[in-house]
Amino acid sequence: MSVIHPTDDAVPSASDPNELPEEQPVAPAAAKVRMRKRGQITKWLAIIWLAALTFTAIGASWLPYVKHSCSQYANASECSTHVKSSPLTLEKPPVWATFSKSALPSFPGAKDRVGWFGTDSNGFDIFSRSMFGARNSLLIGSLSIVFGLLIGGLFGLLAGYKGGRTDSIIDTIMNVMLAFPALLLAIFIVGFFTNSSADAANSRPIWPVIFALVILSIPPLTRLVRANTMMYAQREFVTAARSLGAGGPRIVFREILPNVVPAMLTFALTGMAILIVAEGALAYLGLSVSAPTPTWGSMIFGGQKKLETAWWISMMPAITMFLTVLSINLLGDVLAERFRVREAIG
């Protein structure tokens, strides 16, 4: 099972002789090589996309191809989230979209098409805003999954190793958390535990969003780690360590944890993609980090009203987000494949 292909499932080999359609041997050697090659290319495309996106997101404030100007803002923190605005760039399509035209009357001296992704109704450059949005999404996604792994991992190790009453208490807590509809729970947390409607001038900070997403990610991560821990807790090396007099914490962290980490890492990428999508949903509903910070979700929502005349306002951040989530999923699959191969060999 060495075919590394994004769409390859955890199923028996394609060349299994017992397979149903015998008339035509599926996936002969040449096709397999071709599939592997295509998998390699998509893998590298995904890595390149994510690397470029991360680089631009981190450097958005100073990279020359990300446009922003601070002149019209009172303080610097506002400045970093906005990009150049002027009546000359209101709702202009991207430079490559020769088939589209702005519906707004043109100012004298204004160009027909502006920027890689066009400009929005405020005259902001959508590419730059998408990159500031990427900063937001990637930061929230990665921080939430890290905290989720830490907390969920701890619960999972505890439940899986101790078993018995500890296990059932933790299981009940997780059942309660899962009983709330996922997105509704996140909204409940973000919407209730911030003071936004009482004080509209206050920009909603990043932490309630992260907190909500961490809460969402804890139950599945706990279950994953618990299942893996239980598998290793019965193994001979754990018994050996215990008979040598090792204590509980030592066994859990030195013997079991290193074996569980691959599964956690594999799931971390997929989990991050799920959390980025969830953050986008919150932002789409107006419940993520609030304006003026651009988020993909709020950009898509804002542009939806303008779809008729200016499709690029919501489509360009949507495409950016789609490619990002797709790439992360792809790499998650590749990683899962790697670890499974190693497990099968070792």
Place this chain on the structure above:
Amino acid sequence: MRYVGRKLIQLVIVLIAVTFTVSVALNAIPNAKERVIAARGMGATNEAEKQALLDSLHLNDSIPVQYMNFLKDFATGNWGVTLNGNEPISSAIWGGLQISLRLMIYAQFVALLLAIPTALLAAYRQGGAFDRFTTTTSFGFLATPNYILAPVFILLFSIRFRWFPTLSKNTGFFGDPVQHFKDYFLPTLCIALPLGATYLRLLRSDLIGTLQSDFITTARAKGMSTSRILFVHALRPSLFSLVTAAAVNVGALVGGSLVVETAFSLNGLGRKTVVGIFSAEFRLVQITVVVLASIYVIVNFLVDISYAWIDPRVRHARTLS
């Protein structure tokens, strides 16, 4: 029976914890009292009215009393009225639930209708062109959240071709079936496509496993037709995880379709909750969340029970442990 009993106890514990969390959550909200009074607007001008309003939400009591009162109100159906507009909360929730239930049923139906034949064809010629095409497509749909699908579909089908309305108006099915179909088509599709993609992947890998078992070889050796093998012999034993996933999604989708409801401005339960959070309708939100969580938990309970009923191994394995 012991298995059922244990699951039932678990169900009760979860329901108690959910209602407690929801009823106590109000205390953790900054400025809850002020926000409630502000939301009531002109209705609560003098001090006595304000206190009566807070009393009706049990905001002046201690936490255990709050919880008991909330439970009592919930159980007796004394759900109160919305702060803004004086609509009975029960009718607000029922109105939203109807829309969300419709969306859920349509989406499940379309998703299964797409996934089952596709999975059969794909698994039949595993690794073939159709299989590769559908697996890649479903992978793409898994990466497409429905708030991305919504603008894409609106752009294509509402603006480019003008087949469907941009905003759905929730026309009743019996009032105007054609308009009803048009209103619900795009929202349904936005939920059904990613959902169908998950179902397709589940069923496909299960089918591939089944198609390699001995009884399929026997059936083929007997000269049975391919369609009969696929639909009668292979499909049924492979449906287990698909049925589980579909059942769990019944509960998850009722409250989970809020993004699509917002995108097409359908006044479903999820959207009402979001609006409620923004406008400090805490009572409405509390009761909606309890209703949704109960639906979810009860459906999951029924799924667990039916496992034990379908497969005796589950019953015994879990009672022993």
